Amino acid sequence: MVLLAIETSCDDTCAAVTEGARIRSSVISSQAAAHERFGGVVPEVASRHHLELVNPVVDAALSEADVGLEDVDGLAVTRGPGLIGALLVGVATAKSLAAATRKPLVGVDHLHGHVAANFLEPEALEPPFLCLVASGGHTLLAGVREPAGFETLGQTLDDAAGEALDKGARMLGLGYPGGPAIERAALAGDPTAFDFPVGMSRDPGFDFSFSGTKTALLYAIRDLDRSEVEERRADLAASFQAAVVKQLIAKLDKALDAGEWPAVALGGGVAANSLLRRRTAELCEGRGLRLKLVPTELCTDNAAMIASAARFLEPARYPDYLEWDAAA
């Protein structure tokens, strides 16, 4: 089955064509440069860019896959969660493309998409597995027992992990996007130099919180004078990153204790963080579990993962999807 999927929930305009578990094309037009000067994603700016980019991106996905719209068996689109104005551009586009060609349409939950990135080739992972999705928009610990859905074991109570890294990077004057900037700065730093608290460490559940770690960084910076911050920036970055990653690993560890999971998967933009990758690999090795790391371009937002989730969902037939709204 050939699917065309569209994803516009945040700041990447994405379209992809898949055939079964195989990606035939996956086009991602990043708007990072447009948001850089604002130090974060601006919803109105994102929505304007999506509208500009969505048709050329769909065209590129179709032509890279060497198919026409008439050749696809169905369409898929992210309905939420995400920025409402951004989602609406993708939903309106997908509904219109599907309606014009009388094709079925599948509405996909963005987080299910991140989980479903693992079902794609090469080395597709089959449930059951435990999946940690961490990005600028979400932090989710998902128990995956079947491909059509997942169980939310834990999620963040405040900032997303990537959002905390972004804010930390801003406090340290490291620029945007913050995750890669912190990681680069941390390379030259000592992760034990500052003892930042690890959130939710006493909490028996699987939820996350990063506000305490963030506040600790703020105070540490405030207690130093400007030249000291300059001098110790690498140590601050390394210690902050270590505290964020430590919490992610601790919750993963706790969830592995609580359930029978033969495999672990990472998703979301923060999954590109090499410290997180290393720590997760160590955890899995120690427990004798399979670790699935999807390529970076499938960790960050993309439409191939949306098509991958759609494969396992019931499509809506024309005209049942015409009145769909986005679900922020």
Next chain:
Amino acid sequence: MSIVGFDTATDDVAVALTRDADAIAERQLAPPDGGRPRHASGLIAEIEAVVGEGGGWELVEAIGVGVGPGSFTGLRIGVATGRALAQALAKPLVPVGTLEALARGIGERSEASERLRLAVLDARRGQAFAALFGPGGEQVWAPLVAGPEELAERLRSLARPCLAGGSGALRFRRVLKAAGVAVLADPDPAHRVSARQVCDLAAAGAPAPIESVRPIYLRPPDAEIWLERDAR
């Protein structure tokens, strides 16, 4: 020649299908009482309905889409829909100014006669989107965003009588009247954008490459304004 036209710049979802300048079907969906506009849920459903009444997409020769100015979200839904339909069906897409369509409706009222037509939409934040047209439909002022006082100031300098309509004309009726502008009576249907006008303007207009069809925002994103303020 059949044309499907629609506009989502205001709170309405306005959709029509015309054939040789006759309206075959026309819909105007207002928001539910106290609710949000039905742009997201209503637009493509209404388009499919009028196209069905007109005999299907095979008979449609062009798509006209209202490009504002107006509600950013509404406009994006309308433009995304128009672009995707044109892309999927390989039909010409014609961008139509929402204020021009509104002015055309005002011009059809008997009160209009030889007066200038002022199309005014409530732009929120105490401002209006406005454009001015002559009796023949020619544009006198390009679309602009302004506060009521600034708009009144510009209107006072007009040498000819002027008739105003639209949500902004209702909202700023007092200021407009004080500036010597006549305003259509409250219940007049010409205060709302009619998609039939979008179809007629599209029939006379030029198709554009779909990537070049974009909303007329007139306002930058707020974040842009804050950034500029910070820089000063």
